[in-house]
Amino acid sequence: MKIITRFAPSPTGNVHIGNIRVAIYNWLFAKHNHGNFLLRIEDTDKDRSTDDAINNLFTTLQWLNLNYDEEPLYQSKQESKHVEVAEYLLSKGCAYKENKDNKGECIIFKMPNDDISFNDGIKGRLKKPIGDIDDFVLVRSNGKPVFHLANVVDDIEQKITHIIRGDDHIENTYKHIALYRALNADIPSFSHLPMIVNSQGKPFSKRDGDAYVSDFKKRGYLPQAFVNYLVLLGWSPGNDQEIMSIDEMINMFTIERCQSSPAQFDEKKMKWMNGEYLSKISNESFNKEAFKIITSLHSSASENLVKKVIALIRDRVKVFEDIEKLVNYFFVDNIEYDEKLIAKKIKKEGIKELFNYFTLEISKIDSIDEVSLKKIIDDYIKETGKSYGEVMIPLRIAVSGASGGPDLIGVLSTLGKPTIIERINDVKQKYLD
Template sequence: ARHAGGKFLLRVEDTDRERSTQAAIDTLLDCMRWLGLDYDEPEVYQSQQIARHLAVAEDLVNRGLAYKDNKGGGGECVIFRMPKTGHLAYTDLVKGTIKKKAEDTQDFVIVRSDGTPVFHLSNVVDDIDMGITHVIRGDDHVENTFKHIELFKAMGAAVPQYAHLPMIVNNQGKPYSKRDGAAFVGEFREQGYLPEALFNFLLLLGWAPGDDREVLTRDEMIELFTLERCKSSAARFDLKKLIWMNGEYIRRQPREVYAAEFTARVEAAGLSVEGRDLDGILDQMQVRTKFYSEIPGSCSYFFTEEYPFDEKGVAKRLKVDGVPELLDEVAQRYEALPSFDVQSTHEVLIAMGEERGVGLGALVHPVRVAVSGMTEGPGLFEMLVLIGRDSVCARLRRVAQRLRDDTLPDEGKQ
């Protein structure tokens, strides 16, 4: 709508009162605000238009375009007459021309026996009243569109243009559902996704800008979006791509935004950033953070000596013959360095590896797990400098002793 200079309107289709509770509607509106889906006019509530819907139904009956019938013996319904001869067709802006024989259609209920309008009628009447020119929706409504177009014609109204977007499927090509992961916007929000990242990701389900760009600003999205570039085939929900995109948005945030959130989460965990090289830590962590919920779990070793150990990492990297002696020697050599920096700490391990006839990884991995408790993270030597020489050497010696005492947790120890 914004690309074409039109208006994006919101209609709350709340005629099913059992499902459309006020709490459910409030949740919907809150999720839209969080995603940045701002509409251009006050929302319209379909339930407030029921009298208008029923008046249209009565007019259709009076003109012979609909009839009343005690369908199924449950009370009198209003049923719309569909054409019985010829072909029905419409041009879908995504799928192209869609046709079917009129004889393959059936009359359908537009007012239930309890006197409430069915969504087919309500939607068309509201589209007319709201001046809707384009209806863009999921392709599970392709068949409904034949019904809706006939209703528009019966009311003497201009038929809007329709575009049916592909359904979202999982990696197996089946409809995406809760069994595949989060399916409600609020769940993504709770899991730590940024609204800008989720919005960007959802836009790319079934559409692409035509170049290699994937991370787009909202203004770029509006400028580039066209229905012609929408795909008609099903869109696969790639969770790995969403996680990557969330990390990209965090990486691109202004430093002050990331710093405020990072610091708040560290302090909320009872840790302090005082006396730490916070700028240096942020340099290392912002490019690696995929979710804010990872903080401070992914970097607590920068702020405390009581950091947890990855049990698999302990078993694989530390509980190996000769590691206690290795860690003690690294500590001794680090303590003797004139300058404790990225280059000098790196050169120590290179020299030790050459002396022992092993690759650098044989030293990097145990040192990393010993000083951070983790098997991955920032570059080891950058991390060592940020932790500081005194803490690094103390940790190496402490872990070496705990290995001798067999007090480090591992996956085989309960």
Template sequence: MKEVRVRIAPSPTGNCHVGTARNALYNYIFAKKNNGKMILRIDDTDMKRNSEESEKGIFEGLRWIGIDWDEGPDVGGPYGPYRQSERLDIYNKYIEQLINEGKAYYCFCTEEEIEAERREQALKKETVKYSGRCRNLSKEEVEKKLSEGCKYVVRFKVPEKVIRFRDIVRGELTWDGSIMGDFVIRKSDGVPTYNFATAVDDWIMKISHIMRSQEHIPNTFNQVLILEALGAEIPEYVHFPLLLNEDRTKISKRDGALYIGEYKDMGYLKEAVANFIVLLGWHPADDEEFLLMEDMISKFSLERINNSNVVFDFKKLEWFNGIHIRNKTVEELSQLVIPFLKSTEYYEEVVKNPVKLEKIVEVERERIKRLDEVGKVFKMFYIEPEVYDIDEIKESVKKVEVAEMINMIDEAVVELKNIEKWEKNILEDYMRKLCDRINTKPKILFMLLRIGETGSRISPPLFDTFEIIGRDSTIKRLENFKNFLIKSN
């Protein structure tokens, strides 16, 4: 078997899109499984829309989810340069070769003439394609127009035959060349088109497998024709299913939260994002869903790529994120949440007391879906409740008068002040004994204590919360809560 060489070739016209990341991940794990090479090439022939910032975003986004490359613009390699804008001389060499061999030609038709042709073809219900008006110009006619400075493009002569290529997943795909029309391979600004530059690069860089989204199938027919005309070996092709929004429309760069950098900022773990996107079009033979990178590499096979398009389900991504959060150690997760706490009013205490942070992480990680939630979720451990809602309190402990609530909290504070060892098990034992003594149900007292301590009916286990917040702050909070109840009575 020849060396496996795969590539990902994004355009730097936006940050790293989730579709690009999914395709890159498939290429990467396929290369790793087959001891091959992963190549990153920047397809930047769209000179007007390219940006260095977008290229940087692509590098950072792919590396963030664990993808690296053996050759590329930033690491070099034997087939560089790896930006198409730096390879124009290479493309022009092969375009001139095709012209000299009669496989391509200069086209001097204006945009207005081509548009008029298309309108006429549409009216006649004919196939809309370039008519080939300049296809058979004589050498003298061409030289005359060039000497006069006439604007031109270079077109590829499409043979009237059935074009074929084999897709590893979809089988043999065919297209009738007679309805294609001669397509442009060099634009009037001298820059080659995407299809020409891509075909030449894949050939010269010895790419063995071209694996990309199914929207590129029409491009593949053009590229196969170019490769055949150059006498190049045709690579293997795989076309992945499209990613769809929940309304079944195609996901595009204009849709929200689709750049890998956004997921990082929203508090998704890189392992969760990689796990989620690898299953957008593929699944392992054992149907295991929780996958780390090493699992993906060992289990991946092209034969298990789906043909059907895939809906991008944000709820499933959150589920994966929760699973991967809980797979982290407390120490690992504590370090991961720190960047999301820097803007909080209590960040100084976070830095001063890392042990407290680890205790909070330990009790809260079952509830965390995304790391950008932690600033709000952890606040109760550092900041006293600012307000209480008497209606919510009454709703939470029905049929209990406010005066009785005040008495319960007062009794609890007295007991808590007498506890020497401030540990959750001891605290719970004291409070349960108090319930027996004052003849009340634990769920009633515990709910009041929870609201008094945190300002919310929902919190981690109550006495874990007491232990983490500490004696002085707990007693102060409950006394403030009692005073609020007195004023509300």
């Protein structure tokens, strides 16, 4: 039997990390079993479904390289089929018509007089006694089919063998199984994934603006890193391996190894993982992306300068969004100084002399290259007996405003003589006179 899974989102907003993780697991499961992964767009709620959301869905799947087999099925196009099935159920005596709450006549499914149980791939045996689940609406009084009907009919039509979805669907599963039985269809295997929770341990809702896949894309996460992190949120291969290729994931992925308890999303770890992936991409692709970011931020910057800066920051970027802060002082005229830092490292004995010496020496040389820069600093150390830290930290703060950053000699030679002198003089004037 060919294994078929599906991702069946309703396009009512941007794709959320919780949804996409479900998609990833379905995809991985299908690939692992040499099956098919189908996409079905459940757009029956016309009030809430939007084209933007559908586009966002396609963009997201494409970005993450989650390719699906066959053409996507739009549920709204299945409407007449769904109603037909409801009529069939009616004729079979499995459903009845009723005017509930005076809203007009709707078709209601009659829950059978049986206990219903199923073996969930993740939660184990789950059961409900007779009478625990109420009859439910199949077709609204306006003639539109309801989720349960549409979902089951389409799953049957698409021959879905394994349904992997969020555990908020557990209660629905009993209804769905009753429907499968009434329709005499093979019941697929169900697996219910726990949810992803936010840093407060609370469920991520679609309203959590910071959990959209598209936001992580915008901020410069790499798709492979994003998938790798997400796949580990609620699943593990059983050994200590964390960084893994898509092929390795496919090889190792099984439902049995999925966690049955909720997982907390931890951006620090995702960022670390992104850094691991980023350190492995080619200079060429890193430079291309970094160049794009910097030039869009500082449009008047010279190409040459941008390139130098990129080389300087290359290995301290964990996510592309880091670049903005990392490079700012290379491109703006006025940099800001942190008062605390100034008080701690600049307003001290000997700093003024250091600055005087440095600006004087630097003004004497023509070309400001790394060798001469290093010599100036070395000479000063020899003369005064100070440590490198005592010399380099104040200089760094004066020219960049920060206590940390790329190699100082590199920073200085990239900044250039006029800027260095100007910034040091500014600091002197502001804080040391």
